[in-house]
Amino acid sequence: MQILNSYVRKAMAEGLIDEWHIWDFTRAPSDHDWVTREFGPVRYMGDNVGYQHRGSVKRTAAMRIGARITNDLHLALMPKNDPGSFYEIVVGGWNNNQSVMRKLSRAQITDFDRSQAPTAWARTTPGVLSPGRVNDIVLNIDAAGIPDLMVNGVSVGRWPDIVLAEGADVMVRGGWGGDLELTDANAPVRRYIGNPGDxxxxxxxxxxxxxxxxxxxxxxxxxxxxxxVYVDLDGLAGFIDHRRKNPHYFVTSANVVNNGVCAYFQQVSGALPTSLGHFERPPGGFGGTLWTDPDKANNLHDFFLAAPKKELPLPSKVVDWQERQSINFIAWLGRDLQHMALARGDDEKMLTVDLPAFLERPTAIYSDFTVSHLSFGPQEQGVDVNRLIAAYDKLMREKLAL
Structure with a gap:
């Protein structure tokens, strides 16, 4: 993904892309940690996502947060002078009816179960969080080091028994059906964290x-x-322009290396020689031998990497398509989000089969914008990942003059 990172940031520097939203659906903690280090700040968190760092508060600088959330806003105050514990403030818990504070050990920061945790402070706060606005959260430490909290201009609590003379780091999360969106996280590159384990x-x-x-x-x-692992930045503007000027397509795909439907058309056009094998039309646009055969994938990548021109033209500049296709790199228009409140399930089938059929709109593949896709799940055990990544990294550095 570091290769992709380099291409996208170059595209942003050249004004081709305005924002990059990285959706963190990682399953391994090490992958989550890498995404957290590389990208940020966090903009959105599902209700089952653990605490994320938000910043710090000190006597000379209050913390202000804009938060869209319906209930159970969690704030964790990590005292600078107490590395063993933290204070958890829950705003609008119990169906947005009560707020509490707890003192917990740092080891409990990842634990959602608070059934045995004692409550140090509690207050009835009916309707403290508003679903109809960005909630204005202000966390302050006064001159004596005492923290206080205001929500939407109303004082929620002040805790004179707590002294944060050296300030505190602050972490945030939602919970119990309350997804959290931090509306003041407006950096061009930012993270969105989906609920884990799905x-x-x-x-x-x-x-x-x-x-x-x-x-x-x-x-x-x-x-x-x-x-x-490869993005033809010279062709990206044309791809975007075509997508804008052809709104009748529901989604449009780039011309993808290691994609069954694209490979079929690449061979029909003569761009892929028969010496690489037969790239058949996947039945219904799904599966096929390339999807399952790592040797075919290795050979296809090697052929593309060795080609003087990094292009595999299709039979025509735009190929209309009525069947399923892999969504390795696709484009859609924002207005079509009105059709995209997708249910849990196979998003690829919904975007390229079900919705186009329902709306009576085709999809398309755009020939003059090429990207390369490393591997599909069934290929992964045999694709020469390390060698190919090294080769694509070298190509990226040549293309971007790094």
Whole structure:
């Protein structure tokens, strides 16, 4: 993904892309830690996501947070002078009716179960969080080191028994049905964290944007897999322009190396020689021998890497398509988010089969914009990942003059 990172940041520097939203659906803690280090700040968190760092508060600088959340806003105050414990403030818990504070050990920061944790402070706060606005959260430490909290201009609590003379780091999360969006996290590159442990989690991203249709209706979305290892930046502007000027397509795919449907058309056009094997038309656009055969994938990558020109033209500049296709790199128009509040399930089938059929709109593949996709799941045991990543990294550095 570091290769993709380099391409996208170059595209942003050249004004081709305005924002990059990294959706963290990682399953391994080490992958989550890497994404957290590389990208930020966090903008959105599902209700089952653990605490994320937000910043710090001290006597000379209050912390102000803009938060969209319906209930159970959790703030963790990590005292600078007490590395063993933290204070947890829950705002609008119990169906947005009560707020509490607890003192907990740092070891409990990842634990959601508070059934045995004592409550140090509690207050009835009916309707403290508003679902109809960005909640204005102000956390302050006064001159004596005592913290206090205001929400939407109302004092929620002040805790004179707590002295944070050296300040505190602050972490945040939602919980119990309360997804958290930090509306003041507006950096061009920012993170969105889906709920962990879901085997088909991607509906969370589509629903996020669909619920915010007015904010994104005029945008153009580029969605890509995390293992895109080559991006033809010279062709990206043409791809974007074609997508804008052809709204009758529901989604448009880039011309993808290691994609069954694209490989079929690449061979039909003569761009892939028969010496690489037969790239058949996948039945219904799904599966096929390339999808399952790592040797075919290795050979295809090697052929592309060795080609003087990094292009595999299709039979025509635009190929209309009526069947399923892999969504390794696709584009859609923001106005079509009105159709994209997807249910949990196979997002690829919904985007390229079910919705186009329902709306009576085709999809397309655009020939003059090439990207390379490292591997599909069934290929992974045999694809020469380390060698190919090294080769694509070398190509990226040549293309971007790094």
């Amino acid at each position: 085997q088909m989690p991607y509906f969370q991203a589509y629903q996020y944007y669909a619920k915010r249709l007015p904010d994104f209706a005029d945008a153009l979305f580029l969605k890509c897999d995390d293992d895109i």
